Amino acid sequence: MEHTIEGVRQVSTVWIIVLVLSNVDRELLQRCLNRSANGWDDFVDRFLGLVQHVVDHTASTRSIPLPEATREDLVSDVFVCLLKNDFGVLRRFRGQSSLATYLTVIARRVVVRGLLQRRLNSNRERTGVTVSESLAATTDPSESQVDNVESIEIALDKLSQEEATAVRMFHLEGKSYREISDRIGMAENSVGPYLTRVRAKMRDVLSS
Helix, strand or coil: EEECCCCEEEEECEECCCCCCCCCHHHHHHHCCCCCCCEEEEHHHHHHHHHHHHHHHHHHCCCCCCHHHHHHHHHHHHHHHHHHHHHHHEEEEEEEEHHHHHHHHHHHHHHHHHHHHHHHHHHHHHCCCHHHCCCCCCHHHHHHHHHHHHHHHHHHCCCCEEEEEEHHHHHHCCHHHHHHHHHCCCCCHHHHHHHHHHHHHHHHHHCC
């Protein structure tokens, strides 16, 4: 089954981004920026499905359960981001790609931040400590940066898949060394030293 909007085509469950700004989307964007009647409502109607897909896909690739209420909150967060500062994000769009491509990038950033922030809050409520405190294996002052969700995202992107998995499991999901050991295939008594090395690598990324 194929569903189409300008800039995005869905074939079955796969979304294919078309890298061309269509006249329809250009006009729709301009209506939003000009605050024309029904401009924003039409924009939301057009791209709601895309944003929902980004939310679902981002959570799925990180194996994060997504209750419906959280899903709705994340979708809302994306559109709130687009509305902020008089459509500041939309005004920065230069038309060098399809509007759908641009919105996919923006939505993913918002959703990743939102998911990580919820993980941080959950971990803090469960353990009573912040992520920076739980990472404080050394006295390096750059540890405080780890509570910045965007910084965590940047640092995790620089790690290998195994390193990122270990960090997420221990610091964001509160998993034990045994659970991490089973997941990544490492001796349990090696997990602690391994995390120490990965934290050092993250500090290097955050301080660079």
